[in-house]
Amino acid sequence: MKQWMKAAGLSLVILSSSMYAQAAEAAQKVGYVATGQAMQQLAKRYNVTEKLRSEFKDRIDELRSIENRMKTKVDKAKRDGELLSESDRTKIQRELASLDSDYKLKAKALQEDQRRRGAEEEQKLVMKIRTAIQSVAKKEGYDIVVDAQAVLYADPKDDLSSKVISAVK
Template sequence: MKQWIKAASLSLVILSSSMYAHAAEAAQKVGYVATGQAMAQLAKRYNVSEKLRQEFKDRIDELRGLEGRMKTKVEKMKRDGELMSASDRTKIQRELASLDSDYKLKAKALQEDQRRRGQEEEQKLVMKIRQAIQTVAKQEGYDLVVDAQAVLYANPGDDLSAKVISAVK
């Protein structure tokens, strides 16, 4: 019986030591990337905001023109309102209401289109960053790469942010 207990304990020791060896062997190389910082730098590099501004320039100018016409009508109403006939005042008020509703409609459509296009451009950058992360991780031999915001402490040598930013094409 004692011999059986010795054999069982010996096999337990061997089994547990082999488990530690497998755990040490399974250790992974983990890196991190500051994706927010990378997005900001790449947005500057690719002039995303300027690109979007140029894309919507004509519509923004149209809205400014509507604003100008509304302002002119309001000033005319303030300046000449008491001297105008009731029908002229009503006509200007209707024109103002029409311009205002047109302005609001176009402004809302513009805002929605700008938001949608901004998201599209952001998605393009996200895809470029992901591809760059995968490329850098494979080249450097990393098994796992996480966002820097999820990291409480890490070796600065495992920061792949600069390499990823330079790898984006």
């Protein structure tokens, strides 16, 4: 019976010490990054908006030109409407319809291309931020880094946002 008690006591000691070891192992260093703020600051730094605007400038100017031609035709139709012959009115209406359809087609294509290029640029920034987060986390000894929006409370010393922003190349 004594041996059985010793064995039970020893197993209890081993079990409790392994639980403490697991608890100590579970204590990991956790940091957080405000990725939304980082994205905004990096987009400004890399002039993403200006870059995209200049990339699509010619197409935007072309759309403005079509708008001006349409406005000119509408003004002419209003101004000279009663003086125009039926065939001239029909011609202007067809030209307006053609310009309108051309405008809508080009505007839709431009919008889609801008959306696609914006997403590409955003993805590049995301990859840069992700690489910087991994680098800072390894350098600072963090086991886990989460987005600041997922954190209800954390010590400000675990905010890695500024370090990540400065680490992006």
